[in-house]
Amino acid sequence: MPDTQRVARLRRMYSTMPLSEQLRVAIRTSGIPQADLARTIGVNRSTICRFLAGRMTLSQPTIDSLAEVLKLKLANANRRQSS
Numbered sequence: 001m002p003d004t005q006r007v008a009r010l011r012r013m014y015s016t017m018p019l020s021e022q023l024r025v026a027i028r029t030s031g032i033p034q035a036d037l038a039r040t041i042g043v044n045r046s047t048i049c050r051f052l053a054g055r056m057t058l059s060q061p062t063i064d065s066l067a068e069v070l071k072l073k074l075a076n077a078n079r080r081q082s083s
Contacts, residue, residue: 023063024052026070041065 014022027037027048034052038045043062050056058066066072 019063020051020057022072023058023066026072027052027066030070032070037066037069040069 014025017025027034030037032040034048035045038048041062042065047056047058047062051058
């Protein structure tokens with residue numbers, strides 16, 4: 001499959017994920033250590049850990065900060081979704 005088709009397929013798949021899962025995937029694949037990410041957005045590292053484990057949801061300001069740091073354009077960004 002050509003790269004452009006593969007990218008389009010991945011974008012469609014990604015856009016159907018719940019917002020919480022989009023964030024989890026982006027955090028895990030960013031290569032940014034959780035402690036650095038937490039410090040940058042002004043939360044405790046445990047907040048990131050609990051979110052990644054599915055044990056908590058994030059506030060809208062935290063979601064917005066993550067999207068900015070990770071340079072994300074989140075699908076479903078106008079809807080808050082729990083984990």
